[in-house]
Amino acid sequence: MTKPLYMWAGGKNKLLAHYKPYMPAEVDSYCEPFFGGGAMYIHVMNTYKPKYARINDINKDLMGIYEAIKNDYDVFIKRMNILEAQYLPLEKVDRKKWFYDLRTPYATCDHNWSPIEESATLYFLMKTGFNGIWQTTIRAKGRYDTPFGLGNQKDKVYDRDILEWWHNALQKTDIQSTDWNNAANNMSDDTFFFFDPPYRESVADYGNGFSDEQLLDLIAFCDTKQSVMLSNRDDGDWFSNQKHGMDFTHINVTYTAGRRLKTANGHAAKKAREILLYRTTPEENSLQTLLNIV
Numbered sequence: 001m002t003k004p005l006y007m008w009a010g011g012k013n014k015l016l017a018h019y020k021p022y023m024p025a026e027v028d029s030y031c032e033p034f035f036g037g038g039a040m041y042i043h044v045m046n047t048y049k050p051k052y053a054r055i056n057d058i059n060k061d062l063m064g065i066y067e068a069i070k071n072d073y074d075v076f077i078k079r080m081n082i083l084e085a086q087y088l089p090l091e092k093v094d095r096k097k098w099f100y101d102l103r104t105p106y107a108t109c110d111h112n113w114s115p116i117e118e119s120a121t122l123y124f125l126m127k128t129g130f131n132g133i134w135q136t137t138i139r140a141k142g143r144y145d146t147p148f149g150l151g152n153q154k155d156k157v158y159d160r161d162i163l164e165w166w167h168n169a170l171q172k173t174d175i176q177s178t179d180w181n182n183a184a185n186n187m188s189d190d191t192f193f194f195f196d197p198p199y200r201e202s203v204a205d206y207g208n209g210f211s212d213e214q215l216l217d218l219i220a221f222c223d224t225k226q227s228v229m230l231s232n233r234d235d236g237d238w239f240s241n242q243k244h245g246m247d248f249t250h251i252n253v254t255y256t257a258g259r260r261l262k263t264a265n266g267h268a269a270k271k272a273r274e275i276l277l278y279r280t281t282p283e284e285n286s287l288q289t290l291l292n293i294v
Helices: 013-022 039-047 060-071 073-087 092-108 115-128 160-172 180-184 212-222 283-293
Strands: 029-032 052-056 173-176 192-195 228-233 247-263 266-279
Touching (some): 013 039, 013 247, 013 266, 039 160, 039 192, 052 060, 060 073, 060 160, 073 092, 073 115, 073 160, 212 228, 212 266
Parallel strands (some): 029 052, 029 192, 052 173, 192 228
Antiparallel strands (some): 228 266, 247 266
16 A cells, blocks of 8 residues: 655544545545645545645655656666665664764765756655654755664665655646645636645744644635635644634544654654645435436
8 A cells, every 4th residue: 555655743544544534435536735744635636536636744854765766767776776785784873873974964964966866865854754753954945954863774765666656646736836825826616725834833834834833824715615624733622713614523533743742762753733724525425416406
């Protein structure tokens, strides 16, 4: 089964089963302006096979990975294989030093890699970095500067089959890196929109905060669409009070990447609850409408 390219804090892979009752019956056009890890994109592309898709994230470096996989696949793979061949034979302590020796020139732009090689390097760092976190620093100025991960890879760092799926799927996908509003404009009326903005008051904002005022603008935009979902961390009654004409449901989740509960023995997965605002015509509702017409 196809998976996201990388672990991503707040990724929706485990929530897809909970979303299923609220998914639209058909999707011919799809737009996801806060892309992150792309779990919903995988589901939509495999299930509905839309004629057109648009993905966007304000993080240009992140979207550069998808651009490279879409348009310069062979160069990207070659760079990944070179890095993997250097990394895998090393012992864990040596892998850690190797990681930091690679991360420093990436974070500080002190290198002569091509744009495609740089995107592949970022992807390799993300596959070997800590727990799906996008951490930046003053020196990195928004670029990836996350610490080393567990270093426990055995025979591979990345999955070739997954990368090939993404290469093929992205051929039908418009990739952008702009504000969510720009990315969501000029879509057809029947577009299915999925919004997964940064959590309210989140410390893991990947260098891009998102204010309540921006959330209110986003919710107002969603309320004008006929096929839309917006997911976020449940925060009391805040979202349900701002939902306008949309429906909502709560989903219990466990954060296994990024957001962890501190304990006496370290950190453990944290129980939480998310909210889904939605306006869609699910398959069962479409069938009932058809039966009523007949």
